[in-house]
Amino acid sequence: MKIYEKLKELTLNVEKVELERNEKQVNPEFNRVTTTVKLKGPEKTGYGEDVIWDPEEHDRLQENIEELTLTEGHTLEDFSERLSLQDLFFGKEPSREDYRNYRTWAFESAALDLALKQKGISLAEALSREYSRLNFIASPGLGNPPSYDKIEKIQSQVDVGLKLDATDDWSEELIEKLAESGKVRVIDLKGHYEDKDVRQEADPDLYRKVIDRFPEALIEDPVLNDGTRPLFDGEEERITWDEPITSVGSIKSLPFKPEKINIKPSRFGSVRKLLDAIEYCINHEIQMYGGGQFELSRGREHIHSIASVFYPEADSDIAPRKYNVQEPKDLPSPPLKPEKGLEGLNWKFK
Structure with missing residues (x-):
């Protein structure tokens, strides 16, 4: 069975869509803005994050969210199909073409998160796999001018x-x-x-x-x-x-x-x-x-x-x-060990 086939029939019940703006002044030249998408069900909430880089696109999403029709019950595949019929940029072209995928992922990942939570399982469990210790590397900005x-x-x-x-x-x-x-x-x-x-x-x-x-x-x-x-x-x-x-x-x-x-x-x-x-x-x-x-x-x-x-x-x-801060401290070392009992797309480490 293909990987996606194991997830597409997961059901989710969406009663309400909410948004939360996230903002962080990373340095004097860079203010990062993202939007948390919340798909709220009867008891659980699925979360996604819109990582579009243009703050104005986040403003427009906040202003027009009521135009989207994403509630009712769905399978994950039904939700994806319904989402594909929505105008996620509300009559205007996005400032970059790849922003269409960024926004779609925000809602689709929230839907997957909610579907998994409403079934009471993690992504790993849904795929008959396990979460492993996670290696990572860091990408510190070197500043202007670049320094060590x-x-x-x-x-x-x-x-x-x-x-x-x-x-x-x-x-x-x-x-x-x-x-x-x-x-x-x-x-x-x-x-x-x-x-x-x-x-x-x-x-x-x-x-x-x-x-x-x-x-x-x-x-x-x-x-x-x-x-x-x-x-x-x-x-x-x-x-x-x-x-x-x-x-x-x-x-x-x-x-x-x-x-x-x-x-x-x-x-x-x-x-x-x-x-x-x-x-x-x-x-x-x-x-x-x-x-x-x-x-x-x-x-x-x-x-x-x-x-x-x-x-x-x-x-x-x-x-x-x-x-991802100017003065990093209390930094965790790789590999990260996942917590037990994770649900949805949540992934926390010890």
Whole structure:
């Protein structure tokens, strides 16, 4: 039986939909906003998190939530079909096309959470699997200009691997410190983002430094063109993908079969598309690791739950939220040990 088939007939009873705005001033330049979606049943509540990056999109959702018709009883598959007929952006185009999947995931994950809770089981139990101890790596922002300071603060407390976003303004001194640390597991070249503020232009000099100075690290989302593709000759197994991965079709359309890919549930939108992609990777011996979207509420637990079932030992960039502050302290170390008696998509650690 396919993985999704084990979940699609789960029933859920939704009586009310509520939203809660989450907001955190991460640093002077970055104010993160997300929305918690609450699907309320007779006794239980299912939670999801909308991780769209544009605060105005969250405002519009709050203002128009009454337009959605998602109550009544459903199976999980019925709910997904009904949701697909709703206009989740209320007559306006989203500011980014991938936001459609982000918002869909917020509601679909809340529906799955509620369906599991109303049956009194966890995701692992529903799939006849177990939650395992969960490895993770951290992705501390290096600041502007980039420095090693925050990494030193983290490494003084815990032994944890790193995922870093390479930029043209990495100094030679910083590269040397990062390489000497031996902790860099993934370097993201961010070559495929629509957002110009996020996208890193393909720079052969930067790519060469990353390839040569971090020989054990995965290299995520490079642009492969005439100037950069030859740099990866013999290094193809280190190339991995994140931003382009949204479905089975997107995996099949990669320039070559990857050894590993990054699974971010919100990029897929629906539970079916996510689980079909996970199953495709299992069947085609493609290793998976997880990633987050700077979640502020239940969304981080949900990606922990999924990773703990399907890729618990991987170098997943899903560190607990305590890592995502300016002055991190009291940091948990990997691996995280799941609590007993978990229900729904909840995933808490001891």
